[in-house]
Amino acid sequence: MHETYTLSNGITIPKLGLGTWMIDNDQVTEVVKQALKLGYRHVDTAQAYQNEEGVGRGVRESGIARDEVFVTTKLAAEIKSYEEAKAAIDESLQKMGLDYIDLMLIHSPQPWMEFGEEDRFYEGNLEAWKALEEAYRDGKLRAIGVSNFIETDLDNLLENGSISPMVNQVLAHISNTPFDLIDYTQSKGILVEAYSPIAHGAVLDNEQLVEMANRYDVSVAQLCIRYDQQLGLLPLPKTKTVEHLKTNAILDFTISDEDMETLKHVEKIKDYGEARVMPVFGGKLK
Numbered sequence: 001m002h003e004t005y006t007l008s009n010g011i012t013i014p015k016l017g018l019g020t021w022m023i024d025n026d027q028v029t030e031v032v033k034q035a036l037k038l039g040y041r042h043v044d045t046a047q048a049y050q051n052e053e054g055v056g057r058g059v060r061e062s063g064i065a066r067d068e069v070f071v072t073t074k075l076a077a078e079i080k081s082y083e084e085a086k087a088a089i090d091e092s093l094q095k096m097g098l099d100y101i102d103l104m105l106i107h108s109p110q111p112w113m114e115f116g117e118e119d120r121f122y123e124g125n126l127e128a129w130k131a132l133e134e135a136y137r138d139g140k141l142r143a144i145g146v147s148n149f150i151e152t153d154l155d156n157l158l159e160n161g162s163i164s165p166m167v168n169q170v171l172a173h174i175s176n177t178p179f180d181l182i183d184y185t186q187s188k189g190i191l192v193e194a195y196s197p198i199a200h201g202a203v204l205d206n207e208q209l210v211e212m213a214n215r216y217d218v219s220v221a222q223l224c225i226r227y228d229q230q231l232g233l234l235p236l237p238k239t240k241t242v243e244h245l246k247t248n249a250i251l252d253f254t255i256s257d258e259d260m261e262t263l264k265h266v267e268k269i270k271d272y273g274e275a276r277v278m279p280v281f282g283g284k285l286k
Ligand SMILES: NC(=O)c1ccc[n+]([C@@H]2O[C@H](COP(=O)([O-])OP(=O)(O)OC[C@H]3O[C@@H](n4cnc5c(N)ncnc54)[C@H](OP(=O)(O)O)[C@@H]3O)[C@@H](O)[C@H]2O)c1
Pocket: 018, 019, 020, 021, 022, 044, 045, 107, 147, 148, 169, 170, 194, 195, 196, 197, 198, 199, 200, 201, 204, 219, 221, 222, 236, 237, 238, 239, 240, 241, 243, 244, 245, 247, 248, 280
């Protein structure tokens, strides 16, 4: 929880973050406060989660100094104009009640309803990026980045923007790890964050993983989170259960090279259950 990566602009970011997707605004304040009490120092939210207000309140009421907590939010995927992006950044700051946000990401290169379609919204992403760059220069954001960007989307910003993204947050968990995209992103000096590190819960009863987790005397969730860290990624496990908050942060074990190889080749998950219909996958997961 206290180890950090250093982003390309020199600021540090804790190697484990708490995901807050699907935690209601009125519940999330207590979850954030509990997590910070347990030692978490990094929280991930988004405009789309509709809980920025509760997350901000949790950070403010935690009793932990503001500069010791790393807070990330994301610009809604549908916002693809400079003016709308500029207003939305200020709205996040106001909702969270914070003077600055540590990291703000473009949530997706494509609006969710267009996810997986041909149009990559290059112009719209450059407009949104310009607003993020401006807020970064004004000190409202300490770092800026993207999420769900593939190589061509990254190239668009790298070639046409004036500041390189510092982070790309992508789906990355055992059984579904985008190795080529990770290599490409890291080769550009961009940190890769792993969302849904526990596959939204869908790998918890995988027999192969249960057997391996037992050998390390950890839970499948811990194995999943550690796997991402050992790939140099920053995992963002979500939980609102206190016991899970505690154990998910115990990562002082090392998965052997041999077991990492096995984990890299676990068969791709075919069914995320209820997550399949969530906007984040656009209901279009192949
Ligand atoms: N950028 C994007 O487009 C994007 C998309 C999806 C997610 N994200 C981010 O990534 C975060 C995590 O992803 P996610 O919420 O999809 O899924 P996840 O973290 O892979 O899995 C969460 C599920 O696992 C359960 N869980 C957590 N720890 C557990 C444990 N130790 N034992 C058993 N069950 C456990 C949780 O239930 P309990 O709450 O009951 O523990 C929840 O049902 C999100 O919250 C969000 O911040 C970003």
